[in-house]
Amino acid sequence: KLPPVIAIDGPSGSGKGTIAKLLAERLNFFLLDSGALYRTAALAALDRRVDLTDEVALAQVAKELDVRFAVHDSQLQVYLEGREVTSDIRMERVSMAASRVAAIPAVRAALLQRQRDFRRLPGLVADGRDMGTTVFPDAQVKIYLTAGAEERARRRAAQLRGEGVSVSLRDLLEDIRARDALDMNREASPLAAAEDAVELDSTGVDIEAVLQRVLTLVLDRI
Numbered sequence: 001k002l003p004p005v006i007a008i009d010g011p012s013g014s015g016k017g018t019i020a021k022l023l024a025e026r027l028n029f030f031l032l033d034s035g036a037l038y039r040t041a042a043l044a045a046l047d048r049r050v051d052l053t054d055e056v057a058l059a060q061v062a063k064e065l066d067v068r069f070a071v072h073d074s075q076l077q078v079y080l081e082g083r084e085v086t087s088d089i090r091m092e093r094v095s096m097a098a099s100r101v102a103a104i105p106a107v108r109a110a111l112l113q114r115q116r117d118f119r120r121l122p123g124l125v126a127d128g129r130d131m132g133t134t135v136f137p138d139a140q141v142k143i144y145l146t147a148g149a150e151e152r153a154r155r156r157a158a159q160l161r162g163e164g165v166s167v168s169l170r171d172l173l174e175d176i177r178a179r180d181a182l183d184m185n186r187e188a189s190p191l192a193a194a195e196d197a198v199e200l201d202s203t204g205v206d207i208e209a210v211l212q213r214v215l216t217l218v219l220d221r222i
């Protein structure tokens, strides 16, 4: 029997990353931030000046991707070819490139097994867009976390300002809407709730309350 998986999907800024991380800590499970994988692939492509419309070249970048994740002080650290890229992959230009790269079926195929390899005992919390639909369709718990676009832009602004990055809320909102559209309307594994997912809306709900809801669901099923 395969180790248990908790799949948490949703749009950017829905809080799924935070929830996934806290949940993995509580349960002592492994954590897969699949968005970080697509972001790192996008950064590798940008670094090598690969044309973002060249699907063959991008699939090759994904196949050869030398990425490593580590956890330090309960923060995820990401290494690309041995170089730390934890904050580089969060830049807006990388976010947009990630959404474009992630829309290519051959790129997704190249990264599929890598994601499944994270499934180890005692269990895995996986966050992304297609964890419950494509990567772990047999996940024991599937959660689809949403929030209104304005709220997601505000959260992202607060997060970036906390990191000392000055941003315009309007630009962020535009980026979020553009990324939502790309992620939801693509052919390959579009962002969508799995049929058997529990949908939670985190608009106006604080993170601790969302975590409690999720924990209740998880303890019920695992």
Ligand code: C5P
Residues within 6 Å of the ligand: 012, 034, 035, 036, 038, 039, 095, 098, 099, 100, 102, 103, 127, 128, 129, 130, 131, 179, 183
């Ligand atoms: O979750 P995050 O915002 O870090 O993901 C960055 C981008 O990677 C998303 O906009 C999406 O296009 C893509 N992605 C994906 N499938 C996943 C996770 C992320 O297509 N499972």
